[in-house]
Amino acid sequence: MRSIRRNRQSSRGFTLIEMIVATIVLAIGVVGASAAFNMATKASSVATDLQTAAMLAQQQLEQTEVNAQGSITPGDSDGEFGNDFPGFKWHQSITSTDYTYLFQVTVTVKWGSRPERQKSVTTYLTNAQPTSTSTTSTSTTGTGTGG
Numbered sequence: 533m534r535s536i537r538r539n540r541q542s543s544r545g546f547t548l549i550e551m552i553v554a555t556i557v558l559a560i561g562v563v564g565a566s567a568a569f570n571m572a573t574k575a576s577s578v579a580t581d582l583q584t585a586a587m588l589a590q591q592q593l594e595q596t597e598v599n600a601q602g603s604i605t606p607g608d609s610d611g612e613f614g615n616d617f618p619g620f621k622w623h624q625s626i627t628s629t630d631y632t633y634l635f636q637v638t639v640t641v642k643w644g645s646r647p648e649r650q651k652s653v654t655t656y657l658t659n660a661q662p663t664s665t666s667t668t669s670t671s672t673t674g675t676g677t678g679g
Contacts, residue, residue, distance in 0.1 A: 578649075581643055581644070581649065582649075582651060584617065584620065585620065585641040585643060585649075585650075585651035586641075586651055586653065588613055588617060588620055588622065588641050589622070589639045589640070589641045589651060589652070589653040590653060592622050592624060592639045592641075593637060593639050593653060593655055596624065596626075596637060596639075596657070597657055600657065600659075602659050602660035603659065604626060604635045604637075604657055604658075604659050605626065606626050606627055606628050606635065607625075607626055608623065608624065608625050608626075609623075609624045610622065610623050610624070611624075619643050619644070620641055620642070620643045621641070621642050621643070622639055622640065622641050622642075623639070623640045623642070624637065624638070624639045624640075625637070625638045625640075629656070633658050633659045633660075634656055634657075634658050635656065635657050635658070635659070636654060636655075636656055637654065637655050637656070637657050638652055638653070638654040639652070639653050639654075640652040640653075641653075
């Protein structure tokens with residue numbers, strides 16, 4: 533009868549080995565969850581920056597279109613977005629195309645330090661074509677002799 537009681541008492545609790553294994557499994561789970569949370573936070577931050585860069589590039593393109601008002605000239609320019617968007621800077625490149633009044637405008641927004649990230653947006657803008665004021669008219673006058 534005593535041997536039966538000893539077997540029941542010894543099987544009631546956990547052994548030291550079981551406790552160590554359970555602690556290790558729990559630690560691995562906590563570290564994994566923490567790493568997943570960090571990755572999700574970083575991905576969210578990158579996505580927010582990418583969305584901001586796209587919006588800023590579009591804003592710069594619109595400003596170029598409004599300021600040019602039909603007098604677009606090829607060339608490059610650089611700038612920053614000021615205190616509202618610190619760390620974001622832009623580079624704009626305007627190039628001619630095969631068509632006389634059509635220009636390719638590319639705005640690249642850069643941010644971050646290591647690695648520096650960038651987002652480029654390209655569009656095409658036209659210069660106003662000069663209007664032709666000269667008209668050609670043909671008139672004929674004749675003299676006739678009546679009879």
